[in-house]
Amino acid sequence: xxxxxxxxxxxxxxxxxxxxxxxxxxxxxxxxxxxxxxxxxxxxxxxxxxxxxxxxxxxxxxxxxxxxxxxxxxxxxxxxxxxxxxxxxxxxxxxxxxxxxxxxxxxxxxxxxxxxxxxxxxxxxxxxxxxxxxxxxxxxxxxxxxxxxxxxxxxxxxxxxxxxxxxxxxxxxxxxxxxxxxxxxxxxxxxxxxxxxxxxxxxxxxxxxxxxxxxxxxxxxxxxxxxxxxxxxxxxxxxxxxxxxxxxxxxxxxxxxxxxx
Numbered sequence: 478x479x480x481x482x483x484x485x486x487x488x489x490x491x492x493x494x495x496x497x498x499x500x501x502x503x504x505x506x507x508x509x510x511x512x513x514x515x516x517x518x519x520x521x522x523x524x525x526x527x528x529x530x531x532x533x534x535x536x537x538x539x540x541x542x543x544x545x546x547x548x549x550x551x552x553x554x555x556x557x558x559x560x561x562x563x564x565x566x567x568x569x570x571x572x573x574x575x576x577x578x579x580x581x582x583x584x585x586x587x588x589x590x591x592x593x594x595x596x597x598x599x600x601x602x603x604x605x606x607x608x609x610x611x612x613x614x615x616x617x618x619x620x621x622x623x624x625x626x627x628x629x630x631x632x633x634x635x636x637x638x639x640x641x642x643x644x645x646x647x648x649x650x651x652x653x654x655x656x657x658x659x660x661x662x663x664x665x666x667x668x669x670x671x672x673x674x675x676x677x678x679x680x681x682x683x684x685x686x687x688x689x690x691x692x693x694x695x696x697x698x699x700x701x702x703x704x705x706x707x708x709x710x711x712x713x714x715x716x717x718x719x720x721x722x723x724x725x726x727x728x729x730x731x732x733x734x735x736x737x738x
Contacts, residue, residue, distance in 0.1 A: 554699075554716060554717035554718070555694075555695060555696050555699050555701075555716040555717060556716055557715075557723065558702075558713070558714065558715035558716075558719075558723040558726055558727065559713045559714055559715070559726065559730065560726050561726075561730065562712055562713060562730040562733045562734055563711065563712050563713060563714075565706065565708075565710055565712065568710035568711055568712060569691075569692070569693075569710070569711045570691075570709050570710060570711070571586065571587040571608070571692070571703060571705045571709045571710070571711055572687075572688050572691040572692060573585065573586070573587075574586040574587075574642075574681055574688060575681065576642055576679035576680060576681040577656070577660055577679060577680050577681075577682075578660075578677070578678070578679055578680075579660050579661075579663045579678070579680075580660070581657055581660050581661075584677075584679055586606075586608065586640070586642070586679075586705075587606070587608075587705045587707075587708075587709035588603075588606060588638075588640075588707070589707055589708065589709070590602055590603040590604070590605075590638075590707045591707055603635065603636055603637060603638050603707070604636045604637060604706065604707060604734070604735060604737075604738050605636075605637050605638075605704060605705055605706040605707055605712070605734065606637060606638040606639070606640050606704075606705050607624075607627060607637055607638070607639050607640065607676075607702065607703070607704055607705075607731075608640045608642060608702070608703045608704075608705050609623065609624060609639070609640065609641045609642065609676075609700065609701070609702050609703075610642050610644055610694070610700065610701040610702075610703070611641070611642070611643055611644065611700050611701075612644045612646060612685070612697040612698070613697060613698050615698060616698065616699055616700035617700070618700075618718075619699060619700030619716075619717055619718050619719075620641065620700040620702070622718045622719040623700075623702045623715065623719045623724070623727065624639060624641070624676070626719065626724045626727070626728070627639065627727065627731075628676075630728050630731075631731065634735070636735050636738075637704070637731060637734075637735070638676065638677065639676025639677065640676060640677050640679060641676050641677070641678050641679070642679045642680070642681055643678070643679070643680050643681070644680075644681050644685050645659075645680055645681065645682045645683075646683070646684065646685045646697070647682070647683075648683060648684060650682055651682035651683040651684075656682050659680075660680065663680070692711075699716050699717050700716065700717065701714070701715070701716050702714065702715045702716070702727075704727075704730065704731060704734060706734070712730070712734055713727065713730045713731070713734070715727065
């Protein structure tokens with residue numbers, strides 16, 4: 478998959494942003510069912526109506542221009558990277574996310590490498606993954622500032638897998654026929670002129686609102702990095718462009734993480 482193709486896909490999604498039926502607790506990236514306002518269970522469920530009101534108020538209070546102003550003010554640094562390895566007990570659970578590779582194969586995150594049966598995809602037993610999330614093409618340079626140092630520092634280690642996930646926030650593009658065409662185009666030689674991103678590249682489609690809320694992701698223009706263990710617990714996190722101090726923290730935390738096993 479080329480970087481140019483990934484950027485094109487995410488930018489297209491930003492123009493086609495819509496909503497699918499995805500309630501809190503559902504798997505983001507699962508098959509789109511319908512436009513959520515037409516679902517009979519949503520209409521008659523008081524809890525669902527309250528969630529929809531809260532979501533509407535949240536989205537009205539913060540839009541694209543708010544994200545853009547914050548991006549200019551902070552450079553995408555939503556929060557400083559974790560200075561220490563987050564304790565496993567009480568750690569935030571990485572929400573379930575169904576993503577796809579360019580061959581259309583589904584990969585459910587977080588990956589439990591202990592229970593994974595397809596060794597051809599997961600490789601040797603790993604202890605976790607460094608999950609990079611980009612909701613807009615402009616966030617790729619932020620992601621690169623972390624992954625380059627990660628690959629340099631841990632190139633000889635196969636214990637942590639690098640997963641680069643492009644989040645396509647559009648209900649229309651999540652429809653199976655459209656999604657299949659887009660994934661096929663990502664592996665086309667026509668779009669393979671850019672450099673191949675390192676690690677495993679995946680795409681997640683659909684309404685990401687509740688997924689972002691669970692992970693505390695307020696700004697879709699920034700890039701996000703999470704160290705996730707094999708039980709799906711977030712042990713370290715970062716956002717925006719990496720600083721020298723934060724990169725040192727990332728290396729130290731991953732080394733300590735690997736030392737736990």
